[in-house]
Amino acid sequence: xxxxxxxxxxxxxxxxxxxxxxxxxxxxxxxxxxxxxxxxxxxxxxxxxxxxxxxxxxxxxxxxxxxxxxxxxxxxxxxxxxxxxxxxxxxxxxxxxxxxxxxxxxxxxxxxxxxxxxxxxxxxxxxxxxxxxxxxxxxxxxxxxxxxxxxxxxxxxxxxxxxxxxxxxxxxxxxxxxxxxxxxxxxxxxxxxxxxxxxxxxxxxxxxxxxxxxxxxxxxxxxxxxxxxxxxxxxxxxxxxxxxxxxxxxxxxxxxxxxxxxxxxxxxxxxxxxxxxxxxxxxxxxxxxxxxxxxxxxxxxxxxxxxxxxxxxxxxxxxxxxxxxx
Numbered sequence: 001x002x003x004x005x006x007x008x009x010x011x012x013x014x015x016x017x018x019x020x021x022x023x024x025x026x027x028x029x030x031x032x033x034x035x036x037x038x039x040x041x042x043x044x045x046x047x048x049x050x051x052x053x054x055x056x057x058x059x060x061x062x063x064x065x066x067x068x069x070x071x072x073x074x075x076x077x078x079x080x081x082x083x084x085x086x087x088x089x090x091x092x093x094x095x096x097x098x099x100x101x102x103x104x105x106x107x108x109x110x111x112x113x114x115x116x117x118x119x120x121x122x123x124x125x126x127x128x129x130x131x132x133x134x135x136x137x138x139x140x141x142x143x144x145x146x147x148x149x150x151x152x153x154x155x156x157x158x159x160x161x162x163x164x165x166x167x168x169x170x171x172x173x174x175x176x177x178x179x180x181x182x183x184x185x186x187x188x189x190x191x192x193x194x195x196x197x198x199x200x201x202x203x204x205x206x207x208x209x210x211x212x213x214x215x216x217x218x219x220x221x222x223x224x225x226x227x228x229x230x231x232x233x234x235x236x237x238x239x240x241x242x243x244x245x246x247x248x249x250x251x252x253x254x255x256x257x258x259x260x261x262x263x264x265x266x267x268x269x270x271x272x273x274x275x276x277x278x279x280x281x282x283x284x285x286x287x288x289x290x291x292x293x294x295x296x297x298x299x300x301x302x303x304x305x306x307x308x309x310x311x312x313x314x315x316x317x318x319x320x321x322x323x324x325x326x
Contacts, residue, residue, distance in 0.1 A: 030071050
């Protein structure tokens, strides 16, 4: 056959494939989400094999191991005892609470570590919602935003480098930016959960933190999975309010949304490979249905190819180990 174009010529040798490769994934692209609790020991999470609620000592071990393979950014998610949960979520801005104490401990040990904190009330709310619940079941937007501002400032004061509001309340990015700046934390970044969908893929996470809603659901504030254009509206609003970075959550089922935000915005785009995505990969791999290493690295590369600058993934440490091994 006489063919003027043979794309396979660019695939014939490993060095040529590496030379023309369009995207790559490395530990510098990962934020490692970690679950923390007050207990003395680590507690394995049944639905997320390999993940645990980490004690203070366990957290230090896990961060040290991740840093050894090139992961230097971490997101903290607290499991709060029921006794500390209230309808107004006031434990969220307790200066001596679990998250502020953990931030200080990590910064004392590793001043150069990048720490990301979750800004939302669901770990602290006795109703299990991201916001304050009215007697009639409505999630109160403005009253919630006022508490989120206190929470973000408390986290910044304890050493957070990036605060990440995941609550999906209207106007919270602008309000948090003003609150941080007013307290002298103008260098603390905001990673906005811009397009956080009301997804079925969050189930294992809610087991990990025991933070499922006691009644109702989150569909009045998290986005409808059917909607695409709405994500662009949220992105414009978050950018206008002062967000430094925008996030899509979940990642795998929403690659089109990642691409839409990448094309529409010049801000860095994050994607969260959520607990359900992790659990599916783990379960299939444990049954021998998938090659775990290849499947995980391909999934992360796909998220990067869609347009994500960085990825929150529970596979961060393990993926970095695989990449270090070639």
